[in-house]
Amino acid sequence: MSSFIRLMTTPAVVIAMNNDQQLDLRRWEILSSRAPCPDTPFFYGVITTGILCRPGCPSRRPRQENVRFFDHYQDGLEAGYRPCKRCHPLDDNHPDNVLASRIAEWIAAHPEDSDLKSLAAAMNYTSAHLHKVFSKVTGLSPFKYAKVLRQQRVYASLGSSQTSTEVMEKAGYRSSSQFYDEFRQFSSLPPGSHRQAGKGEVITFAAADTSLGSLVIAASAKGLCWISLGEDVEKQVDDLQRHFANACFCPPDEGFNHWISQVAGLVEDPARSLDLPLDIRGTVFQCQVWEALRQIPVGSTLDYQQLADRIGKPGGARAVARACATNVLALAVPCHRIIRRDGSLSGYRWGVERKAALLKREKRSR
Ligand SMILES: [Zn+2]
Known part of the structure; x- marks a missing residue:
């Protein structure tokens, strides 16, 4: 480890649990004890599998950090989870719920084929009846549900090594235009977690x-x-906490000190490769922009228009600039490699002087 790194003691941030976190913790205790009938019912989704369960489900117990809780199963479906086939979270024996549960399962198994006709053919009911029952039970139309499932699948595959076409196909999009149409509607962060x-x-x-x-x-x-x-540092930690407003924060252990020394090494020499996993979160468009930034070689720069061209959105230079400005992974997602067409530096979330210094270091190391 280089000597310039001085690991700091954790800043004095005391994070109290809010009511939501306390409730989630109680729910986790119920879930992990496998108690079947809590007084206040709730549902949980497992982000790694995309499955929605009720407490007492006999399936394998998920890891705590992968669980999201919902007051109603409708919220879970809306966040893109599909009902578990073992604990049937929708099913309270009412025939409508049983049918809605079957519809949800069918849609989850056929994400690309969400029109009502195929659904009706598969279920042996009229499309109008299926639409009515499903909407009544879940609060979502079958079409909307298919859409959130597709979106959820895309988010789950972002950051993997698949191309965007592979991601689209696996998620059940029939064409790239359908994919982009559905995603244009997102102006903020994606659903679910x-x-x-x-x-x-x-x-x-x-x-x-x-x-x-x-x-x-x-x-x-x-x-x-x-x-x-x-x-x-305190301001930076404040920003961090605001960004992940509902998370619990904990100080680094021994292993994590190795991470910060790697990232600090990258500041000193941005040409180094960063051998750490990234958890990149954003809309599909933002992720596309950030992925394109990661493809810019060390020592090179592009302007916003060139980056927009690279992701196949020649008219999207302004949106690209916005996506660059919302990057929260300095260096790892090298938005400092974007400059104005006339060669001037434009802005940088972490200070233009730092951007200049990073570019200078990259030129030197090329
Ligand atoms: Zn289950």
């Missing part, structure tokens, strides 16, 4: 000094989810 800004998650964070100021990094169970540079 992302929208809840770290709800139920444990995020580890740490800070260090570098030659470009203080560095704060944070990681979820999946990987690095935050890298910031700045003058003032």
Whole structure:
């Protein structure tokens, strides 16, 4: 480890659990004790499998960080989970619920084939009846449900090594235009776990000094989810906590110190490769932009228009600029490699001087 890194003691941030977190913790205790009938019913989704269960489900117990709780199964469906075939969360023996449960299962198994006709043919009812029953029980039309399932599948595959075409096909989109049409409607963060800004998650964070100021990094169970540079550690930690407003934060352990020294090394020499998992969260469009940024070689720069062209959105330079500005993984997603067409630097979330310094270091190391 280089000597410039001074690991800092955890800043004085005491995070009290809010009511939601306390409720989730109680629910987790019920879930993990496998008590079948809590007084206040609730449902849980498992983000790694996309399955919605009720407490007492005989399936394998999920890891705590992968569980999201819902007051109603409708909320779980709306977040893109599909009902479990073992505990049937929709099923309270009312024939409508049993039918809605079958419809949901069918849609989950046929994500690409969500028109009512195929559904009606498969179920042996009229499409009008299926639409009515499903909407009544779940609060969603079958079409809308198929849509959130497709979206959820895309989010689950982001960050994997698949191409966007593979991701689309696996998620059940019939064409790329259908995919982009459905995603254009997102202006904020995606449904499910992302929208809840770290709800139920444990995020580890740490800070260090570098030659470009203080560095704060944070990681979820999946990987690095935050890298910031700045003058003032406390402000950076404040920003981090606001960004993941519902997460629990914990200080680094021994292993995590290795992570921050790797990232700090990257500040000193941005040409190095970062051998750490990333947990990149954003809309599909943002993720596309960020992925394209990661493809820009060390020592090269592009302007917003060139980046928009690269992702096949020649008219989207402004949206691309916005996506760059919302990046929360400095260096790992190298938005500093985007400059104005005339060669001037344009803005940088962590300070234009830092951007200039990083580009200079990259030129030198090329
Ligand atoms: Zn279940």
